Amino acid sequence: MLKTLLIRLISMAVTLVGVAIVVFVLIRVAPGNPIAMMLPPGASPQDIANLTALYGLDKSLFEQFLIWAGGVLQGDFGTSITLKQSVSSLVLSRLPATLELSLLALLIALAIGGFTAVLGARERGKSVESGVDLFNSAALSIPDFLWGLLLILLFGVLWPLLHISGRVSPQLNLPFSTNFYLIESIFRLRFDLLKDLLSHMLMPALALALPLAAVISQLLKQGLKDVLQLDYTLLARVKGFTETQVILREAMRNAALPTLTLIGVQFTFLIGGTVIIERLFAYEGLGNMAIDAVINRDLPLIQGIVLMFACIFILVNLAVDIAYTFLNPRLRHG
Amino acid sequence: MTVPTLEIQSLTLGLKGGARLLRDVSLSVKPGEVHALVGESGAGKSMIGKAVLGVLPPSVQTLSGSINLQGNQLDALSPAARRQAVASVASLIPQDPLTALNPSRRIGPQITDRLIKRLGWKADDAQRRALELLDRVRIRDPQRVMASYPHELSGGMRQRVLIAAAFAPRPKLIVADEPTTALDVTVQKQILALIRELQQQEQTAVLFVTHDMGVVAKISQRVSVLFAGKVMESSDTADIFSHPKHPYTQALIMATPRYTHPDEALRPVPAELIAQLQREIAADDRGAAHVR
Amino acid sequence: MADAALTAVTQPRARVRKPNPRLWLSLTWILIVVVAAVGAQWLAPHNPLEQDLLLERLPPLGFSGSEASYILGTDSLGRDVLSRLIYGARIALAVALAASFAACLTGSLLGLAAGYFGGWTDRIVSRFIDIWMSFPPVLFAVLLVAVLGTGLGSVILAIAIIDWTRFARVVRAETMVQSRMDYVYSARIGGATRLRILAAEVLPNVLPTIAALLALEMGVAVIVEAILSFVNLSISSDSPTWGSMIAEGRATLHFAWWVLVFPLVVLFLTVLSFSQLGQGLKDQFDPLSR
Numbered sequence: 001m002l003k004t005l006l007i008r009l010i011s012m013a014v015t016l017v018g019v020a021i022v023v024f025v026l027i028r029v030a031p032g033n034p035i036a037m038m039l040p041p042g043a044s045p046q047d048i049a050n051l052t053a054l055y056g057l058d059k060s061l062f063e064q065f066l067i068w069a070g071g072v073l074q075g076d077f078g079t080s081i082t083l084k085q086s087v088s089s090l091v092l093s094r095l096p097a098t099l100e101l102s103l104l105a106l107l108i109a110l111a112i113g114g115f116t117a118v119l120g121a122r123e124r125g126k127s128v129e130s131g132v133d134l135f136n137s138a139a140l141s142i143p144d145f146l147w148g149l150l151l152i153l154l155f156g157v158l159w160p161l162l163h164i165s166g167r168v169s170p171q172l173n174l175p176f177s178t179n180f181y182l183i184e185s186i187f188r189l190r191f192d193l194l195k196d197l198l199s200h201m202l203m204p205a206l207a208l209a210l211p212l213a214a215v216i217s218q219l220l221k222q223g224l225k226d227v228l229q230l231d232y233t234l235l236a237r238v239k240g241f242t243e244t245q246v247i248l249r250e251a252m253r254n255a256a257l258p259t260l261t262l263i264g265v266q267f268t269f270l271i272g273g274t275v276i277i278e279r280l281f282a283y284e285g286l287g288n289m290a291i292d293a294v295i296n297r298d299l300p301l302i303q304g305i306v307l308m309f310a311c312i313f314i315l316v317n318l319a320v321d322i323a324y325t326f327l328n329p330r331l332r333h334g
Numbered sequence: 335m336t337v338p339t340l341e342i343q344s345l346t347l348g349l350k351g352g353a354r355l356l357r358d359v360s361l362s363v364k365p366g367e368v369h370a371l372v373g374e375s376g377a378g379k380s381m382i383g384k385a386v387l388g389v390l391p392p393s394v395q396t397l398s399g400s401i402n403l404q405g406n407q408l409d410a411l412s413p414a415a416r417r418q419a420v421a422s423v424a425s426l427i428p429q430d431p432l433t434a435l436n437p438s439r440r441i442g443p444q445i446t447d448r449l450i451k452r453l454g455w456k457a458d459d460a461q462r463r464a465l466e467l468l469d470r471v472r473i474r475d476p477q478r479v480m481a482s483y484p485h486e487l488s489g490g491m492r493q494r495v496l497i498a499a500a501f502a503p504r505p506k507l508i509v510a511d512e513p514t515t516a517l518d519v520t521v522q523k524q525i526l527a528l529i530r531e532l533q534q535q536e537q538t539a540v541l542f543v544t545h546d547m548g549v550v551a552k553i554s555q556r557v558s559v560l561f562a563g564k565v566m567e568s569s570d571t572a573d574i575f576s577h578p579k580h581p582y583t584q585a586l587i588m589a590t591p592r593y594t595h596p597d598e599a600l601r602p603v604p605a606e607l608i609a610q611l612q613r614e615i616a617a618d619d620r621g622a623a624h625v626r
Numbered sequence: 627m628a629d630a631a632l633t634a635v636t637q638p639r640a641r642v643r644k645p646n647p648r649l650w651l652s653l654t655w656i657l658i659v660v661v662a663a664v665g666a667q668w669l670a671p672h673n674p675l676e677q678d679l680l681l682e683r684l685p686p687l688g689f690s691g692s693e694a695s696y697i698l699g700t701d702s703l704g705r706d707v708l709s710r711l712i713y714g715a716r717i718a719l720a721v722a723l724a725a726s727f728a729a730c731l732t733g734s735l736l737g738l739a740a741g742y743f744g745g746w747t748d749r750i751v752s753r754f755i756d757i758w759m760s761f762p763p764v765l766f767a768v769l770l771v772a773v774l775g776t777g778l779g780s781v782i783l784a785i786a787i788i789d790w791t792r793f794a795r796v797v798r799a800e801t802m803v804q805s806r807m808d809y810v811y812s813a814r815i816g817g818a819t820r821l822r823i824l825a826a827e828v829l830p831n832v833l834p835t836i837a838a839l840l841a842l843e844m845g846v847a848v849i850v851e852a853i854l855s856f857v858n859l860s861i862s863s864d865s866p867t868w869g870s871m872i873a874e875g876r877a878t879l880h881f882a883w884w885v886l887v888f889p890l891v892v893l894f895l896t897v898l899s900f901s902q903l904g905q906g907l908k909d910q911f912d913p914l915s916r
Contacts, residue, residue, distance in 0.1 A: 014753070015753070015756050015757055015760055016760075018753065018754075018756075018757035019757055019760050019761065022757060022761075023769070026769060026770070026773050027769070027773070029773055125392065137902075137905070138898070140901070140905075141845070141897065141898050141901030141902060141905070142894065142897065142898060142901075143846075143849050143897065145849060145852070145853055145856075146849070146890070146893065146894055146897065149872065149876075149886070149890050150890070150894075152876070152879070153879075153883070153886065153887065153890070156879065157879055157880065157883060230433050231428050231429075231430055231433040231434040232433065232434050232435055232436045232444075234389055234426075234428070234434075235426060235428055235434055237388075237389050237417075238387050238388075238389055238420070238421070238424070238425065238426045239421055239447070239448035239452060240417055240418060240420070240421025240422070240448060240452040241448075241451075241452065242414075242417070249447075250436050250439075253436075253438040253439070254436065254437065254438050257438075268759075269763075271762065272761075272762030272763050272764060272765070273762075273764070274762075275762050275764040275765045275768075276764045276853050276856075276857075279856075279857060280856075280876075287762070287764075287765070290765050290768075291765075291768055291857055294765075294768045294769055294772045295768075295772070295857075295859075297772065302769065305765075306761065306765065306769075309760070309761070309762050309765065310760040310761065313759075313760045314760060
């Protein structure tokens, strides 16, 4: 057990190194000189040369990589060229926003997907199930970007109930000590702030959630339907449990497990979607910062953000594998 | 006259496509009595059990007839009321112990859940009853089994667990759907004996579905012989072996292999008899259709 | 293999299907887009680049203030929305076809090689896939376009570079399944070289899956291009794209909703059609090949 974990960790590390190399090479091959962009026009070649040396951009590719890698192993991810702060502090400051958005989206996806799956399984063979299938097919075909635009139209213009921009209303005074606004607002029982945060986060989270909800719904519904044909569900009905009780109590735990791995993979896609969704909704998270960083050729910042995303993906996959082993009674008891 | 535990009258079931599954089936089971339903595969015996318990597949319709369980006219009840009426007095011993237990749940809750959640028992009472029954079905370490998962038990043990679970709520009627078919021959005898023992102790009526006349002889007081969804003959078990009236019954008895005579040739049910019976049934169906 | 399970399980269990209305509707819409792209010069009522500040922000027909020749209204520079939509179809279609074929070719070849030859080939390709899939796709696209520079070619190349993994994964899984089948063994016994078997025996059986994925990929390509032009990283000229129209529409949402709505609807229908086409093809082939 421990051995497999170790092998996994090494594999993860190799992948991360691969990611780092790819980003490093790509970014330095890019045209456009960030230094020149930083200085006012008419700057002397000496100024340019000085600044270039300061950021170590005059050394060879290999040397630059080693310097950077060395720094990373000590926890130093360099300094952002455009924002003039340490990359690690910038990334960590924006990370909570993106994490909260992703997790909120995951919760919404699980709720919608789970509900429609149970509904479709309970009413299997009837028109309700066809309705669920139709909804799922549509939600699967439409990417989060389009859902986001649709939601902006519906709830930003047609029925302006929710905010279509930003993470929180600017005029509010925020008494938080971390950047986990949502979580803190719950702990501090500041439900007024919670309401404001949610009204900003609901639409981007929904846009991210809908495709995942469809995947969950389809998979879970099929799994439930398969299980509902087995004898132990028949026995449960004889015992007097309603169809819904049979689904939730007997079928769910057997149907849910196989869907777990797939949901994990799809969740990483969801997190990837935050890049454009945050941009669309002007949400101050990691993804939004990433796009600006690329446009401005901010090498160190781009590297830091990409590595952070890669880390998150790898950790999510690991978590899913651990959860699967833990939840499967056959694997647990040998 | 004692009120029968189960009274089925003229039950006719069919598929939505038109095929008939049960034709005008009538039978009655007295309290504490074991009534066997015997016939070949596809004869409709399982269907009767499912109809009584209210778990027919959605494609099967009740075309006519009534079922009366413990004084409740089941077809007159709403689905929810019916479910309640059945669950409080009836149980099922299913055929396949492999698929009849939830692999993700421990044994204990699978026995006690209906007692606590549907019948309102206290958790302690339910626990005690479960342990008591596990002991009575000759399981050696009831506490450990209660905490185990199904895949940790052998097939024979699983079937005992299912029997214990069936008797736990003190039902008035148990439908036993070929409970020994999926088991080794050596285990079959023990299981049959267990069921009979418990049934006598608890005075539970049993509707025992089987294809084996040998089992019928060992366990039942009354027997109904089924062919193509129709009751061919219905009588006391003792009589049916000594004086079988219907040719099909005779053929079935003849077809039962006698393990004491291993060299004896098998005598399957004659094909001409089957063809004749099918013709008669088809004619009856057409006649009944006319009447509608 | 988890990926084969992915393709098998996320589809509703297919019964033998007659081509259903969704498939026909999807094909119809795609045809419309093709016609618009090919015949833009003749179909567009106005020059898509022509600005007329006197006619800015005209609403579509049926609303007060509209003009007859500007059926879907104009944007904030007085350009005809309908004409821009029609010309935008050109970019969308070009990207859809070129990028998806490029991704398909690369990914399928690598997937076939990895699935069939196994061993180190498989390990290297799989590792690459893992690394690639650790990048958020949109970020990767933005990054690549920054590297390659803006322009149609860059966008196509970027999409191909990112999305080859979609094909590689599934084709690899499919190939592995097929490679274990009896007809491959009998071909080996018959003396055929491995390459020959791959081309002549395995490939034809994997082709249906590839075709279905290709249709899906076209939808993805259209969306990625739209996202790229939304963040101003697509083509550099003034040639209208649906994505840039949406970006503009987002900014002027409250006073000219039509500038956002129409390109959104068009994009919606296009992506939906490709996706339904892909799903439909998958269902069509599923019961036959298994």
